[in-house]
Amino acid sequence: MTTEAPGAAGKTTTEDTPLLEVRDLHVTYRQGGNDVPAVRGVDFTLAPGDTLGIAGESGCGKSTMALSLLRLQDRGARVEGEVLFRGENLLTTAWSRLRAVRWAGASVVFQGAMSALNPVRTVLDQIVEPIVLHDKVRVSEAERRATELLDSVGIPARRVRGYPHEFSGGQRQRVMIAMALACRPDLIIADEPTTALDVMVQAQILELLAESVRESRIAVMMITHDLSLLAHTCDRLAVMYAGRIVELGPSRQVLQAPEHPYTRALSRAFPTIGDPASRRAPAGLAGDPPRPSRTSVGCDFADRCPDVLPVCRTGEMQLWPAGPGRSAACVRALPDQGGTP
Numbered sequence: 001m002t003t004e005a006p007g008a009a010g011k012t013t014t015e016d017t018p019l020l021e022v023r024d025l026h027v028t029y030r031q032g033g034n035d036v037p038a039v040r041g042v043d044f045t046l047a048p049g050d051t052l053g054i055a056g057e058s059g060c061g062k063s064t065m066a067l068s069l070l071r072l073q074d075r076g077a078r079v080e081g082e083v084l085f086r087g088e089n090l091l092t093t094a095w096s097r098l099r100a101v102r103w104a105g106a107s108v109v110f111q112g113a114m115s116a117l118n119p120v121r122t123v124l125d126q127i128v129e130p131i132v133l134h135d136k137v138r139v140s141e142a143e144r145r146a147t148e149l150l151d152s153v154g155i156p157a158r159r160v161r162g163y164p165h166e167f168s169g170g171q172r173q174r175v176m177i178a179m180a181l182a183c184r185p186d187l188i189i190a191d192e193p194t195t196a197l198d199v200m201v202q203a204q205i206l207e208l209l210a211e212s213v214r215e216s217r218i219a220v221m222m223i224t225h226d227l228s229l230l231a232h233t234c235d236r237l238a239v240m241y242a243g244r245i246v247e248l249g250p251s252r253q254v255l256q257a258p259e260h261p262y263t264r265a266l267s268r269a270f271p272t273i274g275d276p277a278s279r280r281a282p283a284g285l286a287g288d289p290p291r292p293s294r295t296s297v298g299c300d301f302a303d304r305c306p307d308v309l310p311v312c313r314t315g316e317m318q319l320w321p322a323g324p325g326r327s328a329a330c331v332r333a334l335p336d337q338g339g340t341p
């Protein structure tokens with residue numbers, strides 16, 4: 001069945017078209033005269049209402065990948081591939097179209113709300129602005145909606161005319177979530193939305209985000225180092241290593257029965273929320289990720305892998321199917337190597 005529904009940024013979508021389709025995405029920085037590939041051939045799709053967590057250690061390319069989807073990456077980075085948002089390639093579309101998609105089609109919750117919020121404007125004004133701009137409503141109507149939104153994230157009406165510095169870190173992140181929801185987008189990209197907050201506040205904020213999107217079928221792409229937080233808020237999980245996705249699948253399955261040795265090491269390094277017994281020291285991985293500037297042959301993880309085979313150092317790696325809805329870039333996940341058929 002194909003049901004046409006008007007998209008928030010003025011396009012139509014069909015249930016058969018993915019909301020977001022990322023194809024062979026590459027992002028390369030230029031540093032000291034050298035090309036530094038930060039994202040190296042990423043593919044995934046998101047349907048309306050999907051929640052996808054992106055995990056991986058620092059420097060693996062999570063933020064670069066996420067920000068480049070809306071062309072928010074640092075100037076000077078080269079982005080190649082396709083980012084189809086409701087079928088429209090955001091990497092090549094006109095700036096005017098891209099501006100229409102930002103906020104109303106897809107919005108971003110950045111890490112560190114203090115730097116993302118304007119310090120000299122009230123939080124109410126900062127939410128009113130995108131609503132007036134994109135939904136073309138009167139300021140009074142936008143203020144009503146913004147106040148309601150702030151209330152729904154736990155900021156009472158009497159505080160909405162406060163400035164960012166008058167709020168705690170957790171409250172500022174809540175303001176950012178209200179802001180991201182303001183124009184009723186179809187996709188929210190949350191880049192480390194809870195970094196620097198204490199663990200209890202982190203869990204509350206992620207739960208708030210999950211609740212806000214659950215009923216409205218907003219898709220969410222959530223980036224963090226912390227696998228246990230992702231497991232609770234995202235249906236699917238993509239694990240990145242050295243600029244590539246090395247494992248993708250339903251979160252619980254990926255964490256409980258990882259197919260890639262890197263995911264296994266990562267999942268051992270994090271405690272499970274609500275399970276104090278699992279709060280042990282990170283297992284730690286020997287060695288470091290490969291330098292981004294090196295040219296690689298074989299598997300990028302081979303030098304750190306406890307299960308390395310000779311073929312891992314010479315063969316071409318790709319995301320192979322590894323069971324229903326799952327894929328992994330590990331030859332050991334292939335059925336003839338003992339992986340899940």
Ligand SMILES: Nc1ncnc2c1ncn2[C@@H]1O[C@H](COP(=O)(O)OP(=O)(O)OP(=O)(O)O)[C@@H](O)[C@H]1O
Nearest residue numbers: 029031038057058059060061062063064065074292
């Ligand atoms: N503006 C930039 N110029 C040059 N290189 C950059 C720039 N931003 C990021 N990089 C490099 O790109 C790679 C990926 O960085 P990125 O910040 O995307 O990783 P990440 O997984 O999001 O890390 P973190 O979790 O620490 O935020 C790293 O090697 C980083 O040093």
